[in-house]
Amino acid sequence: MDFLLQNTLSGLKEKVFPADGEALRFYCCGPTVYGPAHIGNFRTFTIQDLFRRTAEAVGIRTCHVRNLTDVDDKTIRESQKAGLSLKEFTDQWTRRFEADCKALNLLEPHHSPSAVLHIPQQIELIQRLVDKGLAYKGQDGSVYFRISAFPDYGKLSGLCREGLVCNADGRLHSEDEYGKEDYSDFALWKGWKEEDGPNRWESPWGPGRPGWHIECSAMSMHYLGESYDVHSGGVDLVFPHHENEIAQSEGATGKPFARHWFHPTHLRVEGQKMSKSLGNLYTLDDICAKGFSPEELRYVLISGHFRQPLNFTWDSLHAARSALQRLQKFRAKLCPNSSAVQDPVGESVPGFGIWEPVMESLADDLNAAQALGRLFTLLPQAESSLSADPAQRATLLEGFDRVMFAFGLKLDAPAVQEVSVEVPEEVRALAEERWQAKQSRDWAKADTLRGELASKGWIVKDAKDGYSLSHAAG
Ligand code: AMP
Numbered sequence: 027m028d029f030l031l032q033n034t035l036s037g038l039k040e041k042v043f044p045a046d047g048e049a050l051r052f053y054c055c056g057p058t059v060y061g062p063a064h065i066g067n068f069r070t071f072t073i074q075d076l077f078r079r080t081a082e083a084v085g086i087r088t089c090h091v092r093n094l095t096d097v098d099d100k101t102i103r104e105s106q107k108a109g110l111s112l113k114e115f116t117d118q119w120t121r122r123f124e125a126d127c128k129a130l131n132l133l134e135p136h137h138s139p140s141a142v143l144h145i146p147q148q149i150e151l152i153q154r155l156v157d158k159g160l161a162y163k164g165q166d167g168s169v170y171f172r173i174s175a176f177p178d179y180g181k182l183s184g185l186c187r188e189g190l191v192c193n194a195d196g197r198l199h200s201e202d203e204y205g206k207e208d209y210s211d212f213a214l215w216k217g218w219k220e221e222d223g224p225n226r227w228e229s230p231w232g233p234g235r236p237g238w239h240i241e242c243s244a245m246s247m248h249y250l251g252e253s254y255d256v257h258s259g260g261v262d263l264v265f266p267h268h269e270n271e272i273a274q275s276e277g278a279t280g281k282p283f284a285r286h287w288f289h290p291t292h293l294r295v296e297g298q299k300m301s302k303s304l305g306n307l308y309t310l311d312d313i314c315a316k317g318f319s320p321e322e323l324r325y326v327l328i329s330g331h332f333r334q335p336l337n338f339t340w341d342s343l344h345a346a347r348s349a350l351q352r353l354q355k356f357r358a359k360l361c362p363n364s365s366a367v368q369d370p371v372g373e374s375v376p377g378f379g380i381w382e383p384v385m386e387s388l389a390d391d392l393n394a395a396q397a398l399g400r401l402f403t404l405l406p407q408a409e410s411s412l413s414a415d416p417a418q419r420a421t422l423l424e425g426f427d428r429v430m431f432a433f434g435l436k437l438d439a440p441a442v443q444e445v446s447v448e449v450p451e452e453v454r455a456l457a458e459e460r461w462q463a464k465q466s467r468d469w470a471k472a473d474t475l476r477g478e479l480a481s482k483g484w485i486v487k488d489a490k491d492g493y494s495l496s497h498a499a500g
């Protein structure tokens with residue numbers, strides 16, 4: 027089965043494949059480890075995990091790198107506030123991040139490089155740019171990338187140089203960057219300042235520390251080579267971070283950098299942007315403290331198309347709970363002796379049996395909303411075809427588990443009782459399909475399914491991002 031995905035660089039749906047025929051070389055911009063990651067960050071990391079799992083489920087081996095940003099303005103400033111060394115401080119948040127990833131069933135990357143431990147590679151890359159006239163030392167002791175010397179600048183974001191006034195965060199203009207030739211040039215190396223304290227490294231341009239953008243160029247090329255297959259980060263990273271990564275890398279090597287890019291859109295909470303001041307910046311711990319499980323959160327984070335904004339609500343977690351219970355119940359019927367999904371072993375791909383349409387949706391631009399809709403439509407069909415034949419059950423189970431591996435669902439949580447009316451399977455499947463149709467903004471299909479539910483005597487009520495079912499008479 028081919029795996030197609032829209033490429034931010036070309037705007038086209040393109041095939042995902044390893045250029046070397048061996049393993050798909052895949053880089054994700056990792057967390058800045060200065061506090062707990064929030065559920066928005068985890069939307070991006072979970073979609074990236076869904077991407078990797080889908081590739082592996084259709085038989086593509088991967089080599090996945092996700093860095094740790096453990097040196098930048100935020101980590102330095104916050105470590106000083108906490109009275110800890112940069113290492114002590116970032117180690118503590120790295121451990122927390124790794125524990126959260128594990129709870130959310132994110133596959134561990136093959137490499138998780140720390141930016142601090144790769145400063146020599148970053149200095150070497152900056153030196154190549156200086157040698158080629160693409161970078162220069164400013165009067166303030168910092169080294170800057172000369173955007174005017176890289177004509178391809180803007181090819182990812184579609185922004186031309188003249189349009190580079192300032193992004194929403196004001197990131198182009200930094201008060202402490204007074205040594206630049208041009209306002210749009212960006213820092214590769216930041217000269218040491220007193221407020222940086224002991225956080226300084228020697229370089230050919232004097233003491234200082236690397237800029238954020240160069241970290242990802244240097245680490246990704248170190249582990250994956252100068253040209254590699256796929257690069258991803260949240261949509262806010264398209265500009266300037268990824269644009270700058272392309273300029274630094276292609277400027278230095280003269281070769282294409284990453285071939286295929288994808289960017290999950292941001293998570294919003296109850297219709298609003300997440301922010302500390304609104305008090306809606308939730309962590310995994312906050313979700314668990316309200317009685318929900320990491321798997322329920324994972325389900326919410328993968329449902330919906332990754333290029334559509336996802337609106338997180340508490341109702342959506344309730345809907346996730348009921349969907350997961352339905353899947354758990356199905357699996358228990360199929361295989362009463364094993365309580366958790368078994369990850370596939372070996373690299374052969376025996377196919378997905380009746381679940382093939384589910385995988386086809388995932389492999390078609392990572393359409394998880396449609397894939398979940400198809401999955402719930404197939405459940406009653408699978409149940410009615412269940413026989414006592416152990417071979418038939420084993421095939422059904424193997425395909426089901428492969429699909430669950432792609433979604434990253436283990437279905438091993440102890441059952442939580444929902445206080446709700448007994449809803450027949452067939453009705454639940456229709457309601458779930460309608461919910462997924464809504465997620466993919468297929469309003470016509472959602473309306474048709476609402477009609478079908480009504481014809482069976484059920485009313486579906488939408489409550490923000492969740493739904494409830496009641497008897498038409500009741
Ligand atoms: P950071 O730790 O801030 O460097 O971000 C880690 C990842 O989370 C990056 O890929 C960001 O683009 C992504 N991200 C940040 N905020 C959100 C959000 N609200 N929704 C989805 N992804 C986000």
Ligand code: ZN
Nearest residue numbers: 055056242267
């Ligand atoms: Zn990055």
